[in-house]
Amino acid sequence: MSIIKLHDKYFKSYISEQQIDAAIQSIVKQVYEDCKDETPIFIGILNGCFMFVADFVRKYPGKCEVSFVKLSSYEGTNSTGKIKQLVGINENLENRTVVILEDIIDTGNTLQEIYEIFKDKKLKHLKIATLFFKPDVFKKELHIDYIGIPIPDKFIVGYGLDYDGIGRNFAEIYQLTTPTTMKNIVLFGPPGAGKGTQADLLKEKYNLMHISTGDVFRYNIKNETALGLLAKSYMDNGDLVPDEITIDMLKAEVEKNNDANGFIFDGFPRTESQAAALDAFLEEKGEAINGMVALEVSEDLLVQRLLERGKTSGRSDDQDESKIRNRFNEYNTKTAILKDYYQAQNKYFGVNGVGAINDITKRLSDVFDKL
Numbered sequence: 001m002s003i004i005k006l007h008d009k010y011f012k013s014y015i016s017e018q019q020i021d022a023a024i025q026s027i028v029k030q031v032y033e034d035c036k037d038e039t040p041i042f043i044g045i046l047n048g049c050f051m052f053v054a055d056f057v058r059k060y061p062g063k064c065e066v067s068f069v070k071l072s073s074y075e076g077t078n079s080t081g082k083i084k085q086l087v088g089i090n091e092n093l094e095n096r097t098v099v100i101l102e103d104i105i106d107t108g109n110t111l112q113e114i115y116e117i118f119k120d121k122k123l124k125h126l127k128i129a130t131l132f133f134k135p136d137v138f139k140k141e142l143h144i145d146y147i148g149i150p151i152p153d154k155f156i157v158g159y160g161l162d163y164d165g166i167g168r169n170f171a172e173i174y175q176l177t178t179p180t181t182m183k184n185i186v187l188f189g190p191p192g193a194g195k196g197t198q199a200d201l202l203k204e205k206y207n208l209m210h211i212s213t214g215d216v217f218r219y220n221i222k223n224e225t226a227l228g229l230l231a232k233s234y235m236d237n238g239d240l241v242p243d244e245i246t247i248d249m250l251k252a253e254v255e256k257n258n259d260a261n262g263f264i265f266d267g268f269p270r271t272e273s274q275a276a277a278l279d280a281f282l283e284e285k286g287e288a289i290n291g292m293v294a295l296e297v298s299e300d301l302l303v304q305r306l307l308e309r310g311k312t313s314g315r316s317d318d319q320d321e322s323k324i325r326n327r328f329n330e331y332n333t334k335t336a337i338l339k340d341y342y343q344a345q346n347k348y349f350g351v352n353g354v355g356a357i358n359d360i361t362k363r364l365s366d367v368f369d370k371l
């Protein structure tokens with residue numbers, strides 16, 4: 001999902017080009033079915049409708065005429081309900097079938113105005129087609145013949161629709177959103193440092209989503225998914241799973257939880273290219289990493305801890321000292337440098353990871369509170 005900023009407001013992607021295209025195709029089909037024996041006049045209501053009309057008439061398979069009227073009733077993000085101007089139609093519409101093409105109908109004030117204007121023009125038929133429709137705010141008894149996509153009462157831009165003049169040129173629809181200032185924390189440390197244990201406690205305390213890439217891989221291996229099969233041989237040896245696989249998986253996990261208050265990333269990033277990919281990915285969303293919080297524990301202590309854990313955790317990579325040493329080798333050669341990566345952004349916070357679980361949680365919380 002991408003976030004854009006227009007003037008002072010943020011908008012998130014909402015309706016894709018493909019969805020718009022399919023909706024228009026469906027309206028075209030219905031209109032053609034009703035009008036194929038005549039030459040309808042399609043009248044667009046400017047400005048917002050220009051893209052819709054252009055795409056609509058290009059798809060329309062029959063004979064037709066195209067014209068526009070201009071009624072402006074919008075200022076900012078709220079419908080003022082006041083129609084301010086009208087540029088009329090010069091065609092003789094008597095006994096013709098007119099199909100009004102609207103980009104969006106919300107309160108129905110504009111639609112009412114349209115009905116008023118065309119009432120005394122002696123049309124054969126007046127039909128209304130709208131690409132978007134807000135059923136929750138539509139207050140009128142007026143009939144709408146063709147509806148593309150019903151949407152909730154949220155302000156939208158793109159595909160001809162603007163926010164204070166801009167945004168009309170986007171090919172897809174964006175929806176007004178409040179910028180979520182997430183708390184995104186990388187919980188860092190060598191294998192066995194206690195990241196998983198602490199993340200479980202901290203996610204509750206701070207209402208964050210905990211993503212452990214190791215857990216996701218283990219889940220996939222257990223369920224014998226394609227991803228699991230890919231990752232298994234690397235994990236069994238204590239090697240890192242290749243970056244592309246891991247990065248794609250991480251992005252998918254984040255996307256699944258877009259509504260979260262923020263994330264605790266545990267076991268990710270583990271290479272500089274993963275860190276850069278994470279930064280770029282979050283930036284696209286208007287988000288960022290608040291900090292890397294690192295559990296600092298010496299390697300010798302950890303090897304002992306992991307061997308202990310291996311007796312009960314069922315993790316094959318915890319049971320063999322040479323595999324454990326290889327995980328530290330991977331950590332020292334590829335992962336440890338991430339300290340520099342985050343330090344360069346003033347985002348590295350080291351915490352003593354030796355002691356009782358509660359004491360360590362307290363030390364981590366002191367840092368979390370500041371981020």
Ligand code: AMP
Nearest residue numbers: 213214234235239240241246267268270
């Ligand atoms: P963990 O549970 O974090 O100790 O991860 C266990 C294993 O999963 C690692 O030894 C790697 O094989 C794999 N893995 C987990 N996270 C990553 C990552 N970010 N990049 C590459 N491999 C990973």
